[in-house]
Amino acid sequence: MPAYCRVTGTIAPSLNFEIRFPKTWNGKLYYGGGGGYDGFIAPPVAEPLRQGYVEVASDSGHQGDGMSAAFVLNDERAARLFGSEAVPQVMSIALQVVAKAYGVPPVRSYFEGCSTGGREGLMAVQRNPELFDGVIARAPAFNWAGFNGAFHRIAQALSVPGGEFNTAKIALLARHVRQACDHLDGVVDGIVANPAACTARRVNVTALRCPRGMDAGEHCLSDEQLSVIDQWVSDVKFQGRNTYVAKGYNLTGNEDDPMNFGVWVSGNGDPKAAGQYVMQDTAIKYYLAKDETADSLAYGPWDKNAAALDAMAMLNDATDPDIRRFIGHGGKLIVWQGGADAALSVNSTIDYMKQMRQAIGGINADRSTRLYVAPGVNHCEGGVGPDHTDLLSALDRWISSGAEPGALMAQKLDESGKVIRTLPLCQHPQYPRYTGSKHDAAAINSSANYVCADP
Secondary structure, three states, X not given: OOOEEEEEEEEOOOEEEEXXXXXXXXXXXXXXXOOOOOOOOOOOOHHHHHOOOEEEEEOOOOOOOOOOOHHHOOOXXXXXXXXXXXXXXXXXXXXXXXXXXXXXXXXXXXXXXXXXXXXXXXXXXHHOOOOOOEEEEEOOOOOHHHHHHHHHHHHHHHHOOOOOOOHHHHHHHXXXXXXXXXXXHOOOOOOOOOHHHOOHHHHOHHHHEOXXXXXXXXXXXXXXXXXXXXXXXXXXXXXXXXXXXXOOOOOOOOOOOOOOHHHHHHHHHOHHHOHHXXXXXXXXXXXXXXXXXXXXXXXXXXXXXXXXXXXXHHHHOOOOOOOHHHHHOOOEEEEEEEXXXXXOOHHHHHXXXXXXXXXXXXXXXXXXXXXXXXXXXXXXXXEOOOOEOOXXXXXXXXXXXXXXXXXXXXXXXXXXXXXXXXXXXXXXXOEEEEOOOOOOHHHHOOHHHEEEEOO
């Protein structure tokens, strides 16, 4: 971490923020988004500080467990701050403080965040379109009503006797998918980089069915477990004033990664330990039922209280595809997500970007937006795929000098920070296709031996 000066502050009564001043300022500001339900100030991000950015972060107006929405109960202000108001309020103060420190305001202001941070970025684009010159929304949790409804449906399916997925069952599923689809990108390397070719027919999950559908051990899946997978990969809709849609997930062959399906979906045999269970449970308790004793597994259907669902969506959903006001002042948007994200469906993000393109037109979309999907990468980071890409520099070059980003470089680092693999980060819908020698580990690990290909 490079040296920096930390200034802390509070916007009364409880919106805490930090501003981190680098040793040498590049004249620009970087706002780093939060995660989960926020409630804490994220630690400094080293790369922006190394590049000379003033860095801003906040707790979004409350303090507590980042996986709990308890703060919204009987506190409308806290709910509004988390939903959309914290970032513009902090920015209004941060710009004043930076101008006071340096005598001039920043010449550029950028936002970058993942998950909830990605949602905060899209929220700023849609509701405060002149706040930032550029936004990087990574794996954005933009569809709060739809995503949590999908989490609820899966949690209920997993809770059916026989529906649990332990680590052996997850490993069985992942191996089956890899065997069917890993080679479709030109190389067998543990990454299904061409998901469009990995169709349900090719995967044929029903081949894993236990005799008579009854659980017979770790080498097959019961009917209840197959039902979980069917709901996992299927789209779902919920109805309030608007229709809330959650797109199904891809089977990626990376379900057995330690931070993938087990952590987010199945709880490795204990559904209530899964991240998605926790998120839907707290949403029901504090947004929908408004009863902290409510049993989320007994709650249903998800849209039975349409007014409460609409209210939660109004606060937290960043689903408006018409971003013409943002791009009208020169704003640029980069959206990124891991292709093996088990927390949030990459297909929902792809669908939003399609809707956005229709709303603003293809020319505007090509001039002002980019979508990248990183094969084999989990939620925000990790997984078998290269997960490190300097999107901030790409965004800055795009805005400052007009250098439109194309295919970028993704790196995989070991624990010491050494680069152990590189892969092109292709613009969606393209994917990295291997063109090098077979059975050559060095060639497989080098981006020079891949091209961005159409599916």
